[in-house]
Amino acid sequence: MKKNLKFYIVLYLAKLSRIALKLIGRDATYFPGKLAVTLCPDFLGRIDKPKTIIGVTGTNGKTTVCNMIEDVLKENGYEFIDNHLGSNINSGLATALIEGATLLGKQKKELAVFEIDERSSVKIYPYITPTYLVCTNLFRDSLKRNAHTEFISSILSNNIPSQTTLILNGDDLIVSNLSPNNNRIYFGIDRLKTDTDKCENIVRDITVCPKCDSKLEYDFVRYNHIGRAHCIKCNFQSPKINYEVTNIDFEKMQMTIKSKSEEKYDLINNNIINIYNMLATITVLKELGLNQEQINPILKKQKIVDTRYSKEKEGNIEIITQLAKGMNPIACSRAFDYVRKEEGNKAVFILLDDLHEAANSSENIAWHYDTDYEFLNSESIKQILTGGARYLDTYVRLQIAQIPKEKIVHQREETTLVDKLNLKGIDKIFILHDLYSIDLKNQLKKKVKDKILEQNKQTEN
Numbered sequence: 001m002k003k004n005l006k007f008y009i010v011l012y013l014a015k016l017s018r019i020a021l022k023l024i025g026r027d028a029t030y031f032p033g034k035l036a037v038t039l040c041p042d043f044l045g046r047i048d049k050p051k052t053i054i055g056v057t058g059t060n061g062k063t064t065v066c067n068m069i070e071d072v073l074k075e076n077g078y079e080f081i082d083n084h085l086g087s088n089i090n091s092g093l094a095t096a097l098i099e100g101a102t103l104l105g106k107q108k109k110e111l112a113v114f115e116i117d118e119r120s121s122v123k124i125y126p127y128i129t130p131t132y133l134v135c136t137n138l139f140r141d142s143l144k145r146n147a148h149t150e151f152i153s154s155i156l157s158n159n160i161p162s163q164t165t166l167i168l169n170g171d172d173l174i175v176s177n178l179s180p181n182n183n184r185i186y187f188g189i190d191r192l193k194t195d196t197d198k199c200e201n202i203v204r205d206i207t208v209c210p211k212c213d214s215k216l217e218y219d220f221v222r223y224n225h226i227g228r229a230h231c232i233k234c235n236f237q238s239p240k241i242n243y244e245v246t247n248i249d250f251e252k253m254q255m256t257i258k259s260k261s262e263e264k265y266d267l268i269n270n271n272i273i274n275i276y277n278m279l280a281t282i283t284v285l286k287e288l289g290l291n292q293e294q295i296n297p298i299l300k301k302q303k304i305v306d307t308r309y310s311k312e313k314e315g316n317i318e319i320i321t322q323l324a325k326g327m328n329p330i331a332c333s334r335a336f337d338y339v340r341k342e343e344g345n346k347a348v349f350i351l352l353d354d355l356h357e358a359a360n361s362s363e364n365i366a367w368h369y370d371t372d373y374e375f376l377n378s379e380s381i382k383q384i385l386t387g388g389a390r391y392l393d394t395y396v397r398l399q400i401a402q403i404p405k406e407k408i409v410h411q412r413e414e415t416t417l418v419d420k421l422n423l424k425g426i427d428k429i430f431i432l433h434d435l436y437s438i439d440l441k442n443q444l445k446k447k448v449k450d451k452i453l454e455q456n457k458q459t460e461n
């Protein structure tokens with residue numbers, strides 16, 4: 001697409017708006033791009049793009065994967081533009097491209113890392129051709145925003161440019177079938193001891209063969225539809241993996257990745273979700289030409305941001321906070337599974353609700369019923385404390401999961417839940433929270449710490 005006079009005018013206006021916003025100390029990560037795509041709807045097509053573009057999409061993990069890719073690139077001296085402070089829709093990408101462009105609309109840097117919202121495919125891929133597009137996974141998410149995985153995978157497949165090399169989760173049969181004619185690289189994790197033959201989750205979004213509609217037989221199930229499967233009638237099956245984790249040593253916190261050779265990488269965390277995020281990151285960086293020595297020392301130093309996961313000890317009790325994301329049944333189920341599998345006696349705070357203003361609330365609580373609350377029905381989970389606008393819905397759901405009433409504390413006011421926390425015999429306290437309840441999580445965490453300190457003081461006296 002050529003640059004016309006309108007394009008230049010819009011580019012200058014957007015650049016001016018950025019300078020003006022910065023002068024008055026306002027956030028300039030959204031508006032310039034929004035202005036540009038509003039005034040010139042094909043702006044993304046007209047502005048020059050960096051030579052190499054890494055795109056990251058998928059339901060869960062895209063922000064984490066982008067952050068890891070960017071950190072490794074930065075530490076290795078690569079210069080690039082990205083949208084990590086802005087939004088992951090067309091206006092966010094436009095803002096990053098405007099910022100990175102000269103007054104002639106030429107890009108100053110040759111590399112870009114973009115987080116791309118799946119639903120924005122229609123507005124992005126006609127104009128932007130990622131060199132590599134990573135897809136982490138495709139799950140059902142908020143029904144209101146995302147409809148169904150079939151809808152999301154079809155808008156991706158219908159819009160991803162044919163020249164893009166896809167870097168796909170080969171353990172996700174929905175992801176591995178995206179744009180079947182594109183060049184593709186698969187990453188995956190070989191069968192683990194914790195994998196099963198039967199699906200324990202309520203939700204599994206692919207159960208029949210996409211080619212012939214016969215039943216899919218799972219070779220193993222990791223969680224939901226993650227695992228490996230084959231069709232009982234035709235030749236449809238999970239793909240051959242190019243970057244495969246063949247061994248995970250949880251004691252040494254190391255994994256072995258087999259591609260053309262075998263390499264060891266240090267794990268940041270023992271949660272399988274984070275191992276997938278690391279594997280996706282390593283795969284795209286290796287394809288870009290980086291080697292293990294350039295990647296591992298930097299990934300190793302990574303910390304999962306405090307807003308997603310934190311762990312600290314107060315006296316003998318560990319306090320763990322974990323993002324669970326309301327309206328996203330898979331993210332919640334993963335968090336519940338993580339809690340039940342951790343050792344020791346546990347108490348769990350559930351701070352999930354979809355009535356927060358920022359969550360663009362919906363009246364639809366179906367996601368509670370797609371979420372595996374049953375995982376919380378465990379002998380080692382001694383108390384469950386839940387609050388917030390949806391506390392009664394959560395209470396009903398916990399009872400359907402047959403969790404004894406005497407284990408449940410439920411009330412509207414979240415902050416005073418801590419008063420009812422019973423610390424007796426508890427080794428670990430989990431605070432499962434939403435993206436919108438970070439402040440609340442911090443408040444609760446502080447109250448829990450104070451309560452433990454207070455108790456320890458009393459036992460000392």
Ligand SMILES: [Zn+2]
Pocket residue numbers: 209210211212213214231232233234235236
């Ligand atoms: Zn089939």
